[in-house]
Amino acid sequence: MTDEDTPINLADIAEACLEAGYVVEAIHRGLEVSGADDGGAFYLFPEGDWLQVRCQVFDNTDLDQARTLDALFETIARAQFRLIGCRFGFDVLTGLWLVADLYPGFEPERLPAVLEQLAFVWSSLGEVLDAALRGEVVDEVTLDAAFELEPAERPN
Numbered sequence: 424m425t426d427e428d429t430p431i432n433l434a435d436i437a438e439a440c441l442e443a444g445y446v447v448e449a450i451h452r453g454l455e456v457s458g459a460d461d462g463g464a465f466y467l468f469p470e471g472d473w474l475q476v477r478c479q480v481f482d483n484t485d486l487d488q489a490r491t492l493d494a495l496f497e498t499i500a501r502a503q504f505r506l507i508g509c510r511f512g513f514d515v516l517t518g519l520w521l522v523a524d525l526y527p528g529f530e531p532e533r534l535p536a537v538l539e540q541l542a543f544v545w546s547s548l549g550e551v552l553d554a555a556l557r558g559e560v561v562d563e564v565t566l567d568a569a570f571e572l573e574p575a576e577r578p579n
Contacts, residue, residue, distance in 0.1 A: 431469040435531040443535035456538065463545075465538055472527035476534075478541050480511070480552060482518040489556045495519070498555035501566060507544050521545055547571070 433454055437447045440456045448455045453468035466477045481495075489495060499511045499519075509523040521544060523537050547569045551561050567573070 430472065431474050431527075432531070433467070433469070436467060436474070436534060439531035439534050440538075442532075445535070445538070463542065465541065467534075470524075474525040474529060476523040476525065476537055476541065477512070477520045478545055479517070480519040480521055480545060480548075481556070483516075485556065486518055490558055494558045494560045495552065495555040497560050498551060498566075501560075501563075502548055502551070505566075505570065505572075507570075508540055509544060 433449075437449075437454055440447045440454070445456045445458060450466070453466060455464050455466055457464040463478065466479075468475045468477070486492065486495075503511060509521055512520040512522045514520065521541055523541055525534075525537065551566060551569050554561055561569075
């Protein structure tokens with residue numbers, strides 16, 4: 424069996440998260456991992472040989488406040504185009520999620536960096552996604568600024 428064929432070991436993943444200072448709880452089919460201070464949570468689920476890491480962006484109550492979801496879906500598509508290292512997932516029962524899919528053989532000690540990346544994307548897009556719920560699609564400069572990107576000059 425190669426490293427790539429090694430099944431996901433949630434105990435190793437939980438240990439890596441605990442060592443990084445996260446609070447870890449076993450839940451149905453996976454783990455809930457949270458920071459002690461911020462109250463935000465990540466949900467880790469084995470999916471075949473892969474590990475799926477999720478954090479909820481909007482629940483159904485949030486989404487029900489939108490007149491239409493067109494602006495939200497356009498905004499997340501445009502954000503996704505920036506190769507943010509994760510993806511959005513929409514579930515009609517639970518809402519909008521930010522998702523990272525970790526390949527078979529992923530090293531558990533690298534998981535805290537993935538959680539930090541998801542938290543960065545989530546916090547960076549907060550105002551942009553709130554505007555999308557109100558039906559506004561921000562311009563490209565504003566979307567780039569959310570990620571602290573500055574437009575480059577065009578090459579000669």
